[in-house]
Amino acid sequence: MSALPATPLDLAPLEPILARYPADRRSLVMVLQDVQAAWHYLPREVLNRVAERLAVPRSHVYHVATFYKHFSLTPRGAHTCTVCMGTACHVRGAGLLVEHLERRTGMKAGDTTPDGRLTVETVNCVGACALGPVVIVDGQYVGSATARKVDRALEACMGHAERKPEDSGITSNGGDSLGAGTDRQASSVVAWGRPPDPQTPTASGDGKEDTE
Amino acid sequence: MSERIASLAALEAWRTRLVAAHDPKRKAIAVCAGTGCKAYGSDQLTAAFRKAVAERGLDVDVRATGCHGFCERGPLVVIYPSMIFYQEVGRKNLAKDVAEILDQTVAAAPGAEQIVARLQYKTPDGTPVVHEHEVPFYKHQNRLILSFNGKIDPDSLADYVANGGYRALAKALGTLTPEQVLAEVDASGLRGRGGAGFPTGRKWRFCREAVAPLVNGVPTRYVVCNADEGDPGAFMDRSVLEGNPHGVLEGLLLGAYAIGAREGYVYVRNEYPLAVQRLTKAIADARAAGLLGADLLGTGFAFDVHVTRGAGAFVCGEETALIGSVEGNRGQPRFRPPYPAVSGLWGCPTTINNVETWVNVPLIVDRGAAWFAGIGTRGSKGTKIFSLVGKVNHTGLVEVPMGATLRHIVEQIGGGIQGGRAFKAVQTGGPSGGCLPEPMLDLEVDFDTLTAAGSMMGSGGMIVMDDRTCMVDVARYFIDFLIQESCGKCTPCRDGLIQMGHLLHAVVEGRATRATLDRLEALAPVVRDASLCALGQTAPNPVLSTLKYFRHEYLAHIDHRQCPAGVCKALITYRVNARCTGCTVCAVQCPEKVIAGEKKGLHVIAEDRCTRCGVCHSVCTFGAVDILPGRGGKE
Numbered sequence: 145m146s147a148l149p150a151t152p153l154d155l156a157p158l159e160p161i162l163a164r165y166p167a168d169r170r171s172l173v174m175v176l177q178d179v180q181a182a183w184h185y186l187p188r189e190v191l192n193r194v195a196e197r198l199a200v201p202r203s204h205v206y207h208v209a210t211f212y213k214h215f216s217l218t219p220r221g222a223h224t225c226t227v228c229m230g231t232a233c234h235v236r237g238a239g240l241l242v243e244h245l246e247r248r249t250g251m252k253a254g255d256t257t258p259d260g261r262l263t264v265e266t267v268n269c270v271g272a273c274a275l276g277p278v279v280i281v282d283g284q285y286v287g288s289a290t291a292r293k294v295d296r297a298l299e300a301c302m303g304h305a306e307r308k309p310e311d312s313g314i315t316s317n318g319g320d321s322l323g324a325g326t327d328r329q330a331s332s333v334v335a336w337g338r339p340p341d342p343q344t345p346t347a348s349g350d351g352k353e354d355t356e
Numbered sequence: 357m358s359e360r361i362a363s364l365a366a367l368e369a370w371r372t373r374l375v376a377a378h379d380p381k382r383k384a385i386a387v388c389a390g391t392g393c394k395a396y397g398s399d400q401l402t403a404a405f406r407k408a409v410a411e412r413g414l415d416v417d418v419r420a421t422g423c424h425g426f427c428e429r430g431p432l433v434v435i436y437p438s439m440i441f442y443q444e445v446g447r448k449n450l451a452k453d454v455a456e457i458l459d460q461t462v463a464a465a466p467g468a469e470q471i472v473a474r475l476q477y478k479t480p481d482g483t484p485v486v487h488e489h490e491v492p493f494y495k496h497q498n499r500l501i502l503s504f505n506g507k508i509d510p511d512s513l514a515d516y517v518a519n520g521g522y523r524a525l526a527k528a529l530g531t532l533t534p535e536q537v538l539a540e541v542d543a544s545g546l547r548g549r550g551g552a553g554f555p556t557g558r559k560w561r562f563c564r565e566a567v568a569p570l571v572n573g574v575p576t577r578y579v580v581c582n583a584d585e586g587d588p589g590a591f592m593d594r595s596v597l598e599g600n601p602h603g604v605l606e607g608l609l610l611g612a613y614a615i616g617a618r619e620g621y622v623y624v625r626n627e628y629p630l631a632v633q634r635l636t637k638a639i640a641d642a643r644a645a646g647l648l649g650a651d652l653l654g655t656g657f658a659f660d661v662h663v664t665r666g667a668g669a670f671v672c673g674e675e676t677a678l679i680g681s682v683e684g685n686r687g688q689p690r691f692r693p694p695y696p697a698v699s700g701l702w703g704c705p706t707t708i709n710n711v712e713t714w715v716n717v718p719l720i721v722d723r724g725a726a727w728f729a730g731i732g733t734r735g736s737k738g739t740k741i742f743s744l745v746g747k748v749n750h751t752g753l754v755e756v757p758m759g760a761t762l763r764h765i766v767e768q769i770g771g772g773i774q775g776g777r778a779f780k781a782v783q784t785g786g787p788s789g790g791c792l793p794e795p796m797l798d799l800e801v802d803f804d805t806l807t808a809a810g811s812m813m814g815s816g817g818m819i820v821m822d823d824r825t826c827m828v829d830v831a832r833y834f835i836d837f838l839i840q841e842s843c844g845k846c847t848p849c850r851d852g853l854i855q856m857g858h859l860l861h862a863v864v865e866g867r868a869t870r871a872t873l874d875r876l877e878a879l880a881p882v883v884r885d886a887s888l889c890a891l892g893q894t895a896p897n898p899v900l901s902t903l904k905y906f907r908h909e910y911l912a913h914i915d916h917r918q919c920p921a922g923v924c925k926a927l928i929t930y931r932v933n934a935r936c937t938g939c940t941v942c943a944v945q946c947p948e949k950v951i952a953g954e955k956k957g958l959h960v961i962a963e964d965r966c967t968r969c970g971v972c973h974s975v976c977t978f979g980a981v982d983i984l985p986g987r988g989g990k991e
Contacts, residue, residue, distance in 0.1 A: 172684035177626070177665055211686040211843075212667030214626050230588035231783065231819045232745035234833050240970045247947050247969075268670060268837060270627050271591035272391050273743055273817075274427030274751035285395035290974065 153189045157182050162197050169200045172208055176215055184220040221256040221263035223302055225294070226280040230269030233276040241277055242266060244291040261302065360646035363654040364530045367522060374518040383416045383462055384436035385409075386506060387445075390423025390595060391630055392752075393430035401431050401446040404454045409462075416462055419515075422505035422599015425753035426493050429477065434488050434506060435461055435469075441488040442475040480749070480771060493750045496768045498731075500739050501715050502755045505599035510634050513641040516602040522647060524721035525609050529655045532721075537614040538564060541717060543725035545737035550582055550673070550710030551788065551814045552890070553736070553803035556717075559707060562697035564615040566705035578701045579611045579620040580708040582678060586625065586670040587786030588837065590817030592741035593711035595753055597624065597631040600715065601638035605648070605661060607714030610721055612659045615707055620661045623678050626668055635663055670787075670841035674889045675700075675708045677843065688843045689889035710815065712741060732758035736802035740813070746783075746820040747774045754818075756801075763797040766820055777822040780921075781906070785814030787834045787841075788894030790901025791827060810901045812894065826923035827906040828913055832860040834898040842891065849892030852883035856899060863910060864924040866917045866987075873910060877903065912985075922983035925968040929987055932959045932972075935980040942972035942981065963988070 161178040165171035175198065179190050186209055195202045209215045227233075227242050242253050245264045249257060256263040272278045275287030281297040361367050387393075387402045398420070405418045417436075424432045429443035440461055446453045453475060460470040476484040477491050485491050488506075508515035516522070528537050542557025568575035581604060585593040597604060608620045624632050639661055642648040650658045664682050671677045672687035675696050681687035682701060700706025716738060720728045729737050736758040742765060745751045749771035756765060762782055766772070773779050781791040784801075790811035792799065799805055803813050821830065835857045844850045859876045862868040880896035887893045903910065912918050919927040932942075938956035943949075950966050953959030961972065961981075973981040 170682075170684040173667055173681060174664070174684075177667060208684070208686055211688075212669050214666075214668035229837075231786070231817065231830075231833070232589045232751075234588075235746050235819060235821055235825050235830070237970070237974075240974065243969055244971070267627060267668075268586065268841070269588035269590075271585060271594040271625075272395060272427070273589050273591055273745040273819075274392050274753075275395055276745065276751075278395075285391070287392070287395045291971065 153187050155190060155193055158190055158193055162194075167198055169198055169204070172198055172200060172205065173212070176205075176209055176212075180215055184222075185216040185218060188217075219256065219260060221261055223262045223282055223298075224280075225262060225264045225282075225298060226270075227253070227264070227266050228268075228270045228272070228276070228278040228280070229266045230271075230273055230276070230278075232273035233269075233278055236276045238277040241279060241289060241291060241294060245294065248295070262298075360644070361653060362646065364526045367517070367526050367653060371517050371523070374514055378518060381437055381466065383414075383466075385416060385418045385457075385462065386421045386434045386436060387418070388422075388424040388430060388432040388506070389420035389510075390425075390427065390430075390505075390598060391591075392423065392427030393432055394630070396430045396444075396447055397450070398431035398446075401433070401450060401454070404446070404450055405458075408454050408458055412458060412463070414458070414463060419509045420511075421508060422510045423595040423753065424506045425502060425595070425755075426491070426750065427753070428751040433457065433475075438466060438469060439488045440469060440471065440486055441477060441491055442472065443477050445475055492771060493752065493754075493769055496764065497755050498739055498757050499755045500719060500731075501596065501603075501712065501741060502599075502753060504603060505595065508600065510599050510601055511637055513602060513638070513645060513647075516600070520722065521602055521718075522606055524718040525606050525613075525647070526653070528610055528613055528721055529653060529657055534564075534614045534616060537610055537721060540721055540725045541614065544720045544728040545725075545732075546713065546716055546720060546728065547736060547803060548709060549712035549716070549740065549815065551587075551785065551812060553813060556709060556713055559697055559709070560611065560615050562695065563705045563707045566698045568616070568705055569703060571702075571704070574618070575616070576619075576704045577615055577617040578704055578706040579608050579615065579617045580678070580682070580696075580701065580706055581608055581620070581622040581711055581714050582673060582675065582708055583622055583624040583628070583631065583711045584666050584673040584678060585628075585711070585815060586673045586841075587788075587815050587817050589745055589783070589819045590743045590786060590815045592743050592753055592816050594625075594628050594631055596711050596715050596741070597628070598634050601631075601635045602642065603715045603718060604635070604711055605638055605642055607709075607717035608661060609647075609652075609659055610717045611707055611709070611714065613657060615705075617707070618658050618660070620659065621664050621682055621701070622661060623664045623666060623672070623682060625666045632663060632665060639663065669843070670837075671843045671889070671891050674891060677889070678708065679706065686843070688845045689891070691888065712816070733800065733802045735804050740801070740816055742816045742818045744770050744818050744820070746818075747777070747822040747825065748772070748820040749774055758802045759800045761798050761800055762792065765801070765818065766797065770820065773820065773822050777824065779820070780823050780825055781821045781827065781830075783811075783819040783821065783830065783898075784817065785812030785894075785897070786817050787838050788812050788890065788897055789814045789817075790897045791821070791830060791905065792901070793905040796905075810897065810904060812897065824921050824923070826864075826919050826921035827902045827909045828860065828863050828919075829921075829923045831899045831902045832857070832864050835860055835895070838891065838895045846886075846888040846892065848883050848886035849888065849895065852879060852887075853892070853895055855879060856883065856896070860899070863913050864919070865926045866913065866924075868914045870911075870914060872914070873903070916986065918986035920985050922985060927986060928968060929963055929984045930961055930966055930968060930970075930972060931963070931982050931984055932961060933980050933982050934958070935978045937978055937980070939978070941975050941977075945971050945975045947971060 191205050195205045253266050277289045279286045279289040279294045282301045286297050402420045409416050431445050433442040433445045456472045478484050546556040547553040568577050669687045672681045674689045677687040677689045696706040739755050741755045744754045783791045806813050839853045842849045884896045912920050922928050936958050943951040950962040
């Protein structure tokens with residue numbers, strides 16, 4: 145886990161989430177889903193508060209939070225590139241795409257770039273098997289994906305403003321908590337991977353905006 | 357319709373009005389809005405059609421429908437009422453495609469339509485096809501469940517009702533007792549579509565006859581729709597939920613009426629956002645119309661449905677794990693019995709069926725058990741949707757009667773293997789299933805024949821493999837998948853699979869001996885027999901079936917250190933052949949910079965430093981990079 149936030153997290157966005165469900169343990173998975181959607185990960189302070197409010201032991205919250213793959217205890221990138229590893233995609237070469245992305249970003253699938261801009265992950269099947277191999281860049285499906293198509297999709301979305309269109313109001317309210325104190329501030333890392341591509345707009349500016 | 361429907365008669369009256377208002381000769385443009393077509397931009401296409409229709413002042417209905425199934429050729433467009441079929445519309449030139457379809461096909465009088473030739477489907481021998489039902493992919497299917505998908509707007513309750521929706525519910529509430537509904541489903545011979553094929557009627561009866569504990573003074577039972585479609589390579593449940601959410605709700609309503617439940621849950625995978633969105637809308641519309649909630653349709657029957665999203669755990673497709681997840685716990689299976697039918701959600705009797713099972717129920721109640729039992733084989737009734745994917749020409753969703761042969765599905769509907777290559781295997785049943793070779797293609801597919809052949813129906817994934825697919829690699833892929841997805845509760849599955857993984861990695865990496873296979877074959881039955889739930893019990897199937905039918909491939913890896921399919925990196929060599937034009941693309945793209953060659957000269961890969969990443973092979977447009985089995989390029 146990365147360093148603890150230096151400033152306390154703003155827990156305000158948690159209230160509307162808790163208000164949606166009955167305050168008992170049967171709501172736990174749903175609450176965690178919404179927390180993950182709001183913060184893009186499950187911050188420790190939020191989990192502690194969830195445990196208190198749903199009257200379940202912290203151990204149980206972690207028991208559940210660590211079981212499901214959708215939940216992350218570490219901050220996720222502002223952008224997500226998901227490679228489908230379903231069988232249909234596998235036989236059509238999804239593994240080579242993962243290797244391409246790993247090479248390109250200099251990290252392993254599942255990791256987030258040090259500047260917090262991009263997470264590359266794999267998923268077991270997104271059910272778009274007829275289009276395989278499929279890569280999802282910030283919610284956009286790239287069908288019959290090739291290394292080139294994926295690069296283009298990533299460059300298109302990462303060149304633009306950091307905020308994702310599907311982000312809820314919660315995220316912008318809690319924007320200060322998103323990156324504060326963690327290693328998510330926009331650094332001088334150019335573009336989203338290595339080697340630096342002079343064609344791609346730099347991260348400065350739009351990256352800072354996100355972490356205001 | 358926004359007001360509540362107060363009675364059964366009011367529902368029928370509304371339906372009559374809807375049908376009367378519908379002019380069957382009115383032109384309509386149906387644009388597929390399934391996930392596949394959306395990926396190819398069908399939302400923009402629908403918007404462009406709407407705008408252009410308005411500009412031209414045409415009286416044409418433009419509707420976004422559920423998945424048509426022929427995902428590979430998306431976006432798909434069908435022009436009603438003539439059923440003219442267009443494929444790949446708007447992929448290259450959206451404005452031009454829309455304008456030509458409107459001006460040449462839609463604006464013309466029926467019978468006088470001109471066809472936009474470049475958007476037509478053409479058979480492999482080049483013959484253009486005009487109508488949807490003539491396209492071989494559709495011609496050889498029997499679409500009962502999927503028939504709604506191309507026709508109705510999944511966001512429209514009125515569309516569903518106009519096409520006979522909620523008629524089965526009205527019939528049941530008006531004229532049948534719960535026992536009669538149950539008897540009808542029982543007599544139909546419907547078996548669970550989630551994979552195991554357990555008779556649905558029997559499952560319902562266990563639940564109905566189990567003692568229901570009192571919750572707030574009311575005897576409580578639950579119905580649950582399992583939409584945690586985790587099998588990689590299968591997406592039929594997704595398509596049904598996205599294309600016909602009311603059909604699933606109607607099935608749940610009928611099941612709840614039959615077993616005496618007042619509440620239901622739909623457990624949907626987190627990876628299916630569109631399905632969640634459409635289902636949530638359908639539930640809200642049904643509530644507003646009085647088709648869900650208290651005293652529905654004025655009959656006194658009460659039922660409501662909640663949507664629960666999964667959080668990314670394959671094992672939650674197992675029914676006891678799913679229950680744990682809905683209850684807010686880890687999704688870990690528990691011992692059965694007691695079965696969920698007796699003690700399920702919060703200890704109450706619970707009927708859990710898969711999406712496709714539920715959506716069959718309204719058809720059975722509406723048309724009768726005898727009609728349904730007339731389709732299919734002796735032991736398996738009705739139709740089955742398969743997701744036909746992999747290295748086949750026509751990928752997509754295929755609905756055929758039980759008992760159709762694999763050959764019919766792969767060759768006639770699927771149009772054979774991509775690029776004219778050789779068929780090697782078809783994998784059915786996901787990670788629980790097996791790989792069947794060419795001689796098994798004449799197998800009549802139903803629950804029992806597939807199990808007898810060492811595979812499984814599973815939820816209906818059908819992944820076609822050609823001679824460039826390595827069967828050892830496929831087995832390794834499934835075991836790696838299951839290692840990740842094992843919940844870790846029982847030792848045979850948790851540790852047994854890891855050991856099987858080590859052994860398979862040894863084979864694909866060229867470190868294995870024949871003793872490796874002996875160990876695999878000794879370990880597999882232990883995992884199968886001693887695991888707690890179906891995940892572990894069926895996990896060895898991909899290994900055992902490939903060992904049975906493709907042992908020679910394992911031996912090639914072990915004895916000759918070669919991967920005949922050219923997949924396993926440790927056992928292949930990339931080499932440039934004489935077709936090289938010296939375009940330099942591979943040398944530029946090579947991440948290791950180990951390709952040498954002059955412009956317009958033959959390039960050479962330094963095989964000792966090559967990491968076999970495959971970039972050169974994928975970027976070469978001249979087919980000049982060969983993948984040879986074995987290291988050192990021995991043929």
